[in-house]
Structure formats: C-alpha cells, structure tokens
Amino acid sequence: MRSRDRDDGDDHEAAETTSPLEWLVAGVGALLVVFTVGYMVQFALTRPEGPPAVVLEVTGVSRASTGYLVSFTATNTGLSTGAGIVVTGELSSGGARIEASEMTLDYLPQDSERQGGLFFTQDPAAHELVLRAQGYAEP
Incomplete structure (x- = not known):
C-alpha cells in the first residue's frame, strides 16, 4: 500500500526547475537594478551644487x-x-x-x-x- 505523503520525485523536481527564460529575465532585472542604483550614487556624488538660475x-x-x-x-x-x-x-x-x-x-x-x-x-x-x-x- 502506498502512503499519501510519499512523493514520487518526478512531479516534485519538474515543479521546482527554473526555465532558462526565467533566469534570463531575472538576470536582466537584476542588472537594471544594479545600474540604476549605481547611476543614482554616481549622480549624487558628482553633481555640482549651486543656486537656481x-x-x-x-x-x-x-x-x-x-x-x-x-x-x-x-x-x-x-x-x-x-x-x-x-x-x-x-x-x-x-x-x-x-x-x-x-x-x-x-x-x-x-x-x-x-x-x-x-x-x-x-x-x-x-x-x-x-x-x-x-x-x-x-x-
């Protein structure tokens, strides 16, 4: 008799694998976040100060x-x-x-x-x- 809590393994592994497209989208998103934060830090550190004209x-x-x-x-x-x-x-x-x-x-x-x-x-x-x-x- 088979236990209800027992897992065959095949269904479980298929549900947890990440497709290459998902990795690509996640990588692009991570790069966008890193470049945006880097730009904001660079802008804040190098922007000259002065009055409005x-x-x-x-x-x-x-x-x-x-x-x-x-x-x-x-x-x-x-x-x-x-x-x-x-x-x-x-x-x-x-x-x-x-x-x-x-x-x-x-x-x-x-x-x-x-x-x-x-x-x-x-x-x-x-x-x-x-x-x-x-x-x-x-x-």
Whole structure:
C-alpha cells in the first residue's frame, strides 16, 4: 500500500526547475537594478551644487479687464530647485520708473519651466519693460 505523503520525485523536481527564460529575465532585472542604483550614487556624488538660475522670457502682452497682462515663461537652468521665486516687472521711460508689478512662483524645479503673468495699468508696448527674478527660497 502506498502512503499519501510519499512523493514520487518526478512531479516534485519538474515543479521546482527554473526555465532558462526565467533566469534570463531575472538576470536582466537584476542588472537594471544594479545600474540604476549605481547611476543614482554616481549622480549624487558628482553633481555640482549651486543656486537656481532663473531665465525670464516675455511670451505675450494682452489687454486685461484692469489694463494689460504680460505673460512670461520662467526657466530654471541652474543646479537646484527654487521655491517662492519673486518675479518683478518694471515699466520705465527715459530712465524714470512708470509702474511695477510683482508675483511669486511657488516652485521651480531644476531644468523646468513655469508660466506666469504680471498685470499693469499702463501699456507695456509704450514703455521699456524689464523682468527680474528678485529672490528665492530653498524648498
């Protein structure tokens, strides 16, 4: 009489063998993990540190209900993220300041861009317009 707990061996060995395809997929996965971790460590150790560098570009001027809207794009070409970036716009004529407007970009990651706008009561086309990033905070 045969015991129910007894194993023939053939079925057990067949169930535990790993196919070459499974080994290949596991190897590729392991290599991806090793290369990813290695890249992250290398990037962290060799990446230069520095402040954000905000480049402002006017993308348009349009009429608004209270005057004029100057739309712009802020691009961070620097080496770190900036938060609370204060952007000011100033209209001047003949060296005399006519009007100023200010806004804050909440968050500008490294190598990214955000759009914003400044409102003026005077027509920016009739004056000299200068946009500046005044300051930032580290997030």
